[in-house]
Amino acid sequence: MRKFQVLARAAKRFAGDSSGNFAILGGVTISVLAMAAGFGINTAQLFNVKSGLSQAVDAAVTSTARDLTTGKIKLEDADGTVRAFLEANASSLLAPGEKVVLNKVIVDKLAGTVEASAYIDVNVFFPLFGTSNRQRVAASTASLYSDKRIEVAMMLDVTGSMEGQKIKDLKKAATNAVDSFLKGEKTPSGDPRVRMSLVPYANSVNTGTLGSSSVFVERSEADRKQAPGNTDAKAVSSSTRPDNCATERKGIYEYTDAGPDLAMVNRDFLINEYSTRYNTPVCPSAKVVPLTDDGKKLKTEIAAFVADGGTAGHIGIQWAWYTLSENWAGVFQKSERPDKVDPEKVAKFAILMTDGEFNLSYSDAATWQGAYIASGKAATRTAAKTLCEAMRKKGIEIFTIGFKLDTEAAKKTMKDCASPDGVVKRYFETSNGKELDAAFQTIAQNIERLALTK
Secondary structure, three states: OOHHHHHHHHHHHHOOOHHHHHHHHHHHHHEEEHHHHHHHHHHHHHHHHHHHHHHHHEEEEEEHHHHHHOOOOOOOHHHHHHHHHHHHHHHHOOOOOOOOEEEEEEEEEEOOOOEEEEEEEEEOOOOOOOOOHHHHHHHEEEEOOOOOOOEEEEEOOOOHHHHOOOHHHHHHHHHHHHHHHHHOOOOOOOOOOOEEEEEEEOOOOEHHHHHHHEEOOOHHHHOOOOOOOOOOOOOOHHHHHHHHHHEEOOOOOOOOOOOOOOOOEEEEEOOHHHHHHHHHOOOOOEOOOOEEEOHHHHHHHHHHHOOOOOOOEEEEHHHHHHHOHHHHHHHOHHOOOOOOOOOEEEEEEEEEEEEOOOOOOOOOOOOOOEEEOOOOOOOHHHHHHHHHHHHHHOEEEEEEEEEEOHHHHHHHHHHHHHHOOOOOOOOOEEEOOHHHHHHHHHHHHHHHHHHEEE
């Protein structure tokens, strides 16, 4: 009974001094909120350091693996190279009194790998519950060094909507991309480790010297069907060829990379009247450049880009695929021929760039009026996605870049075409020249990482 009386008196005193009660409750609440805020700040701080350190270790190991691959450094130099790259890339993560520690570097000659781990003892902002004011953040990664070769097809939009500042921005970004991909990329034997192809597109694709062996010129409505193979007597000779424009392939090989020996690519009969009526070039002046490590050649073609014509993006996609396909080796010079698909020896990538809706296609149209829809064309988008899916199934990684895209349909086409995001980003939306340039540079880094990732 006495216990109940004591409790009652205590409750009465508590109720009689409300100001003190609120002060206590307020103090407790503030303390809890402060601890929660401190915990949140610490978590964010450690997450940022972890992310940055992971990227720094990854960059150091990947760069070292690349230098071993190209013969720039020897195996015994790997430790020092990793250390130098790591210290350069991790310096921005360090607060006063902190340092990045390279825990280990392991070079496995048999497996052909470089592995490294590192840590930073971070001075957290809010030590909590008696914990140390230092928390260790660690990261590790591994990369391959080998003679694996890299092939990159770069499909670029030179349509009329790119006129003005946008085509200037593209020229700069694409030129910088060529430099990033090809700089110092020779193997110890002198052979190219990285080769690139260039596929500009607008109303069609200008196939250049490839036209005579790969493009069938339709002369009438009756020709608007699957083209013959390039050894067939029905194939039009180069002496009567009006140009080297290519539109969609037709027939059973439309969404495949079958070689032109089975069926050439069509130059649709409707393209002449369409181009005349809209007063645009039948095909862009910029030509396809097959796989090469000649950066000067690629940059010369890029510098000559002129913006004009509609957006037949699916035609650009099919030619990007052809420049990477071993089935097309017969129409290329020896140095331009794609390697056979072999994940252990070659990595193949496509970069697809556009500034708007895909709005032009011929094979689905009955007349020239049906070839173009200014607001975008479902048949063109569908063809693009189908081609992209087929490419991915053949082991080609696809990166896509949207440049100032202003419709959800255009964005969805690029998203659907890109390979799924994983350890690296594949789809990029950009709104100005600086972002476009940064997207190409990030893709170059990501491709290097994918090619060398263990």
